[in-house]
Amino acid sequence: MNAGGLSAHAKVGGPPIREVNVRELERCCRAAVTAGARVQFAYAWFPNHAADSSASSSGLDGGTAELRYIVHTAAGELPEIWRCRPGAHHPPSLAPIAPLLSWYEREMTDLCGLQFEGQPQPEPLVLLPGAQASRPPLKPGPVAPLTYSPQPCTFPEVSGSAHHDVQRLPFGPIRADVLESAQFTFFYIGEAILHYHPQLFFKYRGMEKRFEGVSPELGVVLAERVSAVGSVAHALAYCQALESAAQCEVPPRAEWLRVLLAELERLYNHLHYFGHLCHTTTLKVGEAEGKLLEELAKQLNAEATGSRFLRSLVCPGGLRREPYLRGLSASLARLRREFSPYAEMLESSTTHLDRLITTGILRKQLAFDLGATGPIERASGVDRDPRRDQPYSIYRDLPLKVAVREGCDAHARQQVRIAEVSNSIELIESVLDGLPAGPTRAVCRPAPSSEGLGWAESPRGSVYYALHLDETGRLARVKIKSPSFSNWRVFPYTVHDSNMMDYAINEASFGLTIAGCAR
Amino acid sequence: MPFWTFYGLKQGNASTSWPAEGDDGQTGLLGMPRFDPAKCEEGCRACAEACLPGAITLADDPAAGGARLKVDYGRCVVCQLCIEACPTGAFTPSTDWAFGVRRRADLLWAGAVDSDEGEAVRGRIRGIFGRSLHVRHVDAGSCNGCESELQALNNPFYNLHRLGIFFTPSPRFADLLLVTGPVTYAMRGPLEEAYRAMPEPRFVMALGTCAVSGGTAGGGHACGNGLQGLLPVDVYVPGCPPNPAAIIHALLMLLERMPQRVRGGKLAPEAARA
Numbered sequence: 001m002n003a004g005g006l007s008a009h010a011k012v013g014g015p016p017i018r019e020v021n022v023r024e025l026e027r028c029c030r031a032a033v034t035a036g037a038r039v040q041f042a043y044a045w046f047p048n049h050a051a052d053s054s055a056s057s058s059g060l061d062g063g064t065a066e067l068r069y070i071v072h073t074a075a076g077e078l079p080e081i082w083r084c085r086p087g088a089h090h091p092p093s094l095a096p097i098a099p100l101l102s103w104y105e106r107e108m109t110d111l112c113g114l115q116f117e118g119q120p121q122p123e124p125l126v127l128l129p130g131a132q133a134s135r136p137p138l139k140p141g142p143v144a145p146l147t148y149s150p151q152p153c154t155f156p157e158v159s160g161s162a163h164h165d166v167q168r169l170p171f172g173p174i175r176a177d178v179l180e181s182a183q184f185t186f187f188y189i190g191e192a193i194l195h196y197h198p199q200l201f202f203k204y205r206g207m208e209k210r211f212e213g214v215s216p217e218l219g220v221v222l223a224e225r226v227s228a229v230g231s232v233a234h235a236l237a238y239c240q241a242l243e244s245a246a247q248c249e250v251p252p253r254a255e256w257l258r259v260l261l262a263e264l265e266r267l268y269n270h271l272h273y274f275g276h277l278c279h280t281t282t283l284k285v286g287e288a289e290g291k292l293l294e295e296l297a298k299q300l301n302a303e304a305t306g307s308r309f310l311r312s313l314v315c316p317g318g319l320r321r322e323p324y325l326r327g328l329s330a331s332l333a334r335l336r337r338e339f340s341p342y343a344e345m346l347e348s349s350t351t352h353l354d355r356l357i358t359t360g361i362l363r364k365q366l367a368f369d370l371g372a373t374g375p376i377e378r379a380s381g382v383d384r385d386p387r388r389d390q391p392y393s394i395y396r397d398l399p400l401k402v403a404v405r406e407g408c409d410a411h412a413r414q415q416v417r418i419a420e421v422s423n424s425i426e427l428i429e430s431v432l433d434g435l436p437a438g439p440t441r442a443v444c445r446p447a448p449s450s451e452g453l454g455w456a457e458s459p460r461g462s463v464y465y466a467l468h469l470d471e472t473g474r475l476a477r478v479k480i481k482s483p484s485f486s487n488w489r490v491f492p493y494t495v496h497d498s499n500m501m502d503y504a505i506n507e508a509s510f511g512l513t514i515a516g517c518a519r
Numbered sequence: 520m521p522f523w524t525f526y527g528l529k530q531g532n533a534s535t536s537w538p539a540e541g542d543d544g545q546t547g548l549l550g551m552p553r554f555d556p557a558k559c560e561e562g563c564r565a566c567a568e569a570c571l572p573g574a575i576t577l578a579d580d581p582a583a584g585g586a587r588l589k590v591d592y593g594r595c596v597v598c599q600l601c602i603e604a605c606p607t608g609a610f611t612p613s614t615d616w617a618f619g620v621r622r623r624a625d626l627l628w629a630g631a632v633d634s635d636e637g638e639a640v641r642g643r644i645r646g647i648f649g650r651s652l653h654v655r656h657v658d659a660g661s662c663n664g665c666e667s668e669l670q671a672l673n674n675p676f677y678n679l680h681r682l683g684i685f686f687t688p689s690p691r692f693a694d695l696l697l698v699t700g701p702v703t704y705a706m707r708g709p710l711e712e713a714y715r716a717m718p719e720p721r722f723v724m725a726l727g728t729c730a731v732s733g734g735t736a737g738g739g740h741a742c743g744n745g746l747q748g749l750l751p752v753d754v755y756v757p758g759c760p761p762n763p764a765a766i767i768h769a770l771l772m773l774l775e776r777m778p779q780r781v782r783g784g785k786l787a788p789e790a791a792r793a
Contacts, residue, residue, distance in 0.1 A: 128705050133740065143740040146704045173709050174657055176688035178669045181658045181706055202705040203660045206741035214571070221571045221598045225735050228664025228760065272667075275674075285527040291674035292533050298671070299544055306549035306612075308762060309664060312599045320603065324547065345521040515663040 014244040014452055015078040020069075022086045029069075029094045036074035038368065039094065042104040043068055043479035044112040045468055046139055065114055067091060068466065068479075069101075070453065077390050081453065086114075093119040100371030103489050111138040111208075126201050126518075129153055137209055140476065155197060158187065165189050173202045180514035188500060196495040200488055203518040211478035216242050216316060216446060216467075219475055223465070224311045226480060227516035229272075232258075232265040233458030234465075234480070235314035239444075240392055241454030241465040242316045246446035254318030254440040255394045260431045261310050261323070262393075262456065263424040267335070268297035269459035270417045270424075273511045274346060277414060280508040281355040289342055293335065300331045317444030329432055336425050343418045356411035360494040360506035363408055372490040373483045374461025375420065376510060378404045379412035386457045398430050399423075410509035417511075448473040458483055460511060484516035534678040538777060543764040544676060550616035551757075552602050554590050554628050554784070558609040569604035572596050572728070572735050590628035592618060592784050593731045596759035615786045619756045619769030620779055626731070626757060628784035645775040647720075648694055652684045652774060655693035655717070659710050660700035660742060664760035665727040669699075671763045684770055690716040695773065698750070699760075701729040701736045702743040714750055722753040722773060726766065731757045 020028050029039060044065040069082040084091065093116040095102035105116045106125035113136030127133065130151035134144040158166045172183035181202045187195040207226050211219055223238035224231040236258060243250060250258075275290025298308040304323045305313050313319050346352060362372065367380035377384060385402040387395040403419035405412040446452065448471045455464045461483030470476035491510055495503065537543045567575045567588065574594035580587035601610045620626055656669060672679040673686070687693050690713045702710060714723070725746045728734040733744035746752050756769040771777040780787050 131704065137740050145740050148704050150708065173706065174713055178656045178666055178673075178686055179658070180661070180663055180666055181709070202709075203658070203700070203703055204705065204741050205660050205701065205703055205736040206739050207736060209739060209741075210736060218569070218571045218600075221596065221600070222735055224598075225596070225662045225664075225759070228662045229667055231664075272670075283523065285523040288527065288675050289530065291671075292530075292676060295544070295671060295674045295676045299546065302545060302762075303547035306547060306599075307597075308548065308668075309760075311759075312549075312597075320599075341526075345523065345526065348521055349523070513663050514658075515661060 015081050017081045017083050020082045020084045022084055022089050022091055025084055025094065026092050026097065028082065029097045032071055032073070033098055038072050038371070039098045039101055040070045040072050040079060040371070040462075041464060041479075041481040042070070042094075042101055042108070043466060044108045044114055044138070045477035045479070046112075047468070065108075065112055067108075067114075069094075070464065070466070070481075072390075079390065079453070090115045090117045092117045095120055099369050100486070100489060103485065112136050113139070123154055126204055128199070128201060137206060138477070140212060143209070153185070153197065153199060155185065155187075156195060158194075162189070166194060173199070182514045186500070186503075191499045191501060193495060193498055193500060193503065196492050198488065198492060200514060201518045203514050205519065207519040208478055208480055211475045214475050216444075216469070216473070216475060219478065220315055223480075224309075226519055227482060227484070227513050228309050229269055229513060230265070230458040230460065230463065230483070230516060231309045231311045232261045232314060233456040233463045235311075236262060236393075236456040237454045237463040237465040238467070238478075239314055239316045239454065240456065241452040241467045242446055243444055243452070244454055245450040245452030245467060245469065246316075246444045248317055248442055248444040250318050251439045251442055252394070252436045253438040254442075256431050256435050257319055257323060257440065258314060259393050259395065259398065260428055261305070261313060263427045263431075264297070264301055264304070265310055266420060266424045266459045267428075268294050268301065269511075270421045271297055271339075273417055273508075274342075274414070276511075277356075277410075277505070277508045278346075278352065280504040281352045283349060283352045286342075286346060286349070286352065293338060293342065296331070296335060300328065300335075303331075304328055315441070318439075318441035320441070322440060325432065329429065332425060332428060339421060339425075343421070346414065347418070353411060355502070355505050356414060356509065357407075357409060359410040359502045360498065360509055361408050362490060362494050364406075366493060367408075367490065370490045370493065371486045372461075373486045374457065374459070375403075375413055375416040376461065376487050376490065378402065379416045380408045381406040386455050386462050390455060392454075392456065398427050400427065410505060413509045413511075446473065460484060460513070460516070461486060480519055482516035482519065484513045485519075487512055488517045533675040534681060535676055537764065538767070538771065545614070545616065545762055545764050548614060548616060548762060549597065549599060549612055550614050551592050551595055551597060551618060552599065552610045553613045553615065554588075555609050555611070556588060556630070558607045559588065560607050563606065565604040565606060566601040566610055569600040571598070571600075572732075572737075575601055590784060591626060591732070592628070592781075593623060593626035593755060593757050594728060594734070595757060596728050596735055598759070615781075616758060616762055616765045617768045617780045617786070618758060618761070618765065619754055619772050620781050621754060621772075623731075623752070623755055625779070625782050626755060626784060630783075644773065649774050649776060650683045652695060652770065653687040653693050654684060654695045654697050654770075655687055655690045655713060656697045656699070657706075657710050657713050658699050659706040659730070660703035660736065661727060661729060662736070665699035665729075668760045668763050668766060669697075669726075672766060677763045677767065679767070682767070682771070690714070691718065693717050693721070695722045695724060695770075696750070697724045697726055698730045698746055699726050701733045701745050702749060703741055704743075707743065707749070711750075723750050724754045724756060724769065724773065725752045726756050726769075727761060728757045728759050731755045734759065
C-alpha cells in the first residue's frame with residue numbers, strides 16, 4: 001500500500017501540479033477518464049489580483065481566473081492537480097466527458113464569472129433565479145449584498161397525450177418536521193414520480209468567501225461551522241491542507257487523537273442515520289433506539305472534548321488541548337453492547353427491509369461517473385475510501401476495514417453504515433490501546449503565497465479543502481469540496497421514475513445535509 | 520421477525536426528568552467563557568484578536584481613560600480561543616450554557632447588573648401556553664448544528680413531549696417561531712411569510728448565535744445578521760449550537776416556567792435555578 005515510499009501527504013509538501021493548456025484540457029480529461037481516473041472536483045481562483053498591474057510581468061494573465069482540477073488516477077496515493085490559465089479564452093466544459101464536473105463549472109460561472117464553452121446545463125446553480133451579484137462574489141475584495149427578486153425555476157417541458165395528468169408538487173423551502181431548508185419539485189402521476197428537481201441553495205451563506213483575509217489559525221473556526229455534523233472532517237481537511245502548505249509534521253500523539261475524533265464523529269452520525277431511516281420506514285422502536293444511541297454518543301463526545309460536535313480541538317499543527325479520555329472505553333463498550341443486537345434486529349426486520357430493498361437504486365457506473373462519495377458509492381460497489389487510498393493521519397497503521405456492498409439500494413447503504421459503526425468502534429479501541437505519549441501540537445506556519453490541499457473521509461464521504469494564502473500569509477481563497485455537494489448531484493437520478501411512497505426512505509438512506517451542499 | 524415491542528419494553532424508560540430533577544445530560548460540556556476584567560492587562564488585545572465573530576471588541580471609553588474590552592455573548596461561538604489567548608486568565612472556561620435571555624442587552628457583559636426588567640411579569644403567557652406550546656422551526660441558513668440539537672429534543676432522553684411542547688408542520692398552528700441561521704438572502708422571504716401566517720399572539724425565538732447576531736456566517740454578500748432588524752424577538756439563545764438542555768431552558772423560560780439565568784452576560788447565582 002505504501003507506494004514508492006511516500007509517507008502521509010502532510011509530510012511531503014503536497015500533490016504534484018501539472019500545467020495544462022486550455023486547448024489541451026479536453027484531451028487530457030478524456031485520456032484521464034479513459035484510464036479510469038476520476039476528476040474529483042474543480043475550482044477557480046484569482047492569483048495576483050491585488051497586484052493587477054504588475055502581474056503582467058509573469059507573461060500570463062495576472063488578475064484573471066486560474067482553473068484547478070483535482071484528479072485521482074486509478075493507481076497512486078496522491079491526487080494530481082491540474083492548473084489551467086484560460087486567459088482570454090472561454091475554457092471548454094468538461095462535463096460531457098466527466099459529468100460530475102457540471103455542478104462545479106456552474107458554480108464557477110455563478111461565483112467566479114467564468115463561462116464554459118458547451119456547458120450542457122448553462123442555467124445558474126448556486127444563485128437562485130432572480131439573484132444578482134454586483135460582481136463575481138469570489139473575486140477578491142468586498143462584494144455588495146446580493147439583490148434578489150424571486151423568479152420561477154426553469155423546468156423541463158411536459159408533453160405527450162397524458163400531459164394534463166402530470167401534477168407538479170413544489171415542497172419547501174420550509175419543510176415539515178425539523179429539517180434543513182430546501183425546495184423539492186416533483187412532477188408526478190398518481191404514485192409515480194416522472195421528474196424530480198431539488199433547489200438546494202436557499203442556504204447559500206457564502207462560506208468560502210468568509211475565509212478571505214482571515215488568519216490561517218482562525219480559519220479552522222469557520223471550517224468547523226460549514227456543516228456541524230461534519231465538524232471534525234472539515235477541520236481535519238482544512239488543517240491538513242494548511243500543514244501541507246507549511247510542510248509541518250504533526251506530532252504522533254495528535255495524529256492518533258485526530259483519528260479518535262474522526263471516528264467518534266462517524267459513530268454519532270451513523271447512529272443518527274439509523275434512527276432517521278427507521279423513522280421513514282415507521283419502525284418506531286428502532287427509531288427511538290437509534291436516536292437514543294446517538295444521544296449517548298453525543299454525551300460521550302461532550303465528556304471527552306467539551307463539545308457534543310467534537311469542536312474546538314483540531315487545529316493547524318495538531319490539537320489545541322488533550323481530550324479527556326477517562327471513562328471513554330467503558331462508554332464505548334456500552335455502545336458496542338447495545339449496538340450489535342440493534343443492528344441484528346434492523347437486518348432481520350422484514351417490514352423495515354421490505355421498504356429498503358430495491359429502493360433508490362444507484363448503479364455502480366453512475367455512482368462513479370457522477371462523483372458519489374462515502375457510504376453511498378461504497379454501497380454501489382465502488383471500492384474507494386481516502387482513509388485507505390490516500391491515507392492521511394495514521395490510518396495505515398490501524399485495522400481499517402473498508403465496507404463495500406454491491407446491492408446499490410437503500411438496504412446496501414444501511415449495511416455499509418452498520419459495518420462502519422463496528423469498524424469505528426474497533427478503530428477507537430485501537431487508538432486507546434496504542435496511543436503514544438508526547439506533545440499534541442507543532443508549530444504550523446505556512447509561507448506567504450503558499451498553497452495546500454487536504455482531505456478527510458467524513459461520515460458522508462470525502463471532504464477536500466484547497467487553500468491559497470496571500471502575500472501577507474492570510475487566506476486568499478479557500479475551496480471546500482463537501483460530500484453532500486457530491487451526493488446531492490447523484491441523488492435525483494435515483495428519484496426519477498421511482499414512486500412517492502419511497503421518496504422519504506430513499507432520501508434518508510442517502511443521509512444528506514443541505515448546509516454542506518450550499519455552504 | 521424480531522420482537523421490537525419486547526425489545527422496547529426491555530430497554531425501559533430512558534427519559535430524564537430534568538429540569539424537575541435528575542441529569543441534564545451535559546456533563547463535561549463547555550459553555551460561554553467567563554470574563555473578569557479585573558485581571559486584564561493594560562493595552563492587551565490578545566483575546567480580541569483571537570475572536571473571529573467579533574464577540575470581543577475594543578471600544579473607546581473616555582471615562583476609563585482609553586480603550587476597554589466589550590464582550591457580547593450574543594456573538595460568541597463558544598470556540599474557547601479567547602481562553603487560550605488570554606495571558607492573565609481574564610477569560611476562564613465554564614459550563615455556563617443556559618444563556619437564553621429576553622433582552623438582547625442581557626448578553627452584553629456589564630459590571631453592574633440593573634434591575635430584573637427582563638423578568639417583567641407577563642403572567643398571561645404561562646396562563647395560555649404554559650401547558651401546551653406549538654413550535655414552528657425555520658432554518659434560515661444554519662450549519663445544521665442547531666437542527667441536530669433540535670432533532671435531539673425528540674429523542675427518548677429529552678423527550679420534549681413530556682413538557683407539553685410540540686413541533687408543528689404548519690405556521691398556522693404555531694405559537695412560537697423558532698429561527699436558526701443568519702438569515703440568507705433567499706430564506707428571508709419564506710421566513711417573513713411563515714411569521715405572517717402565524718396567528719396572534721405569537722412569539723419568536725432566535726436560536727443559536729447565527730440567529731442572534733449573524734455569527735461566523737453573518738454579514739457578507741449572502742447573509743443578514745440573524746433576526747436583527749427583521750422580526751421582533753422574544754427570546755435570544757446564543758450558543759454554537761445551544762445544547763438540548765439550553766434549548767429546553769429557553770423554551771420553559773418563554774413559558775415562565777423557568778427563570779432567566781443570565782443578566783449582564785453573567786450567570787445569576789445558583790439560587791436562581793428553579
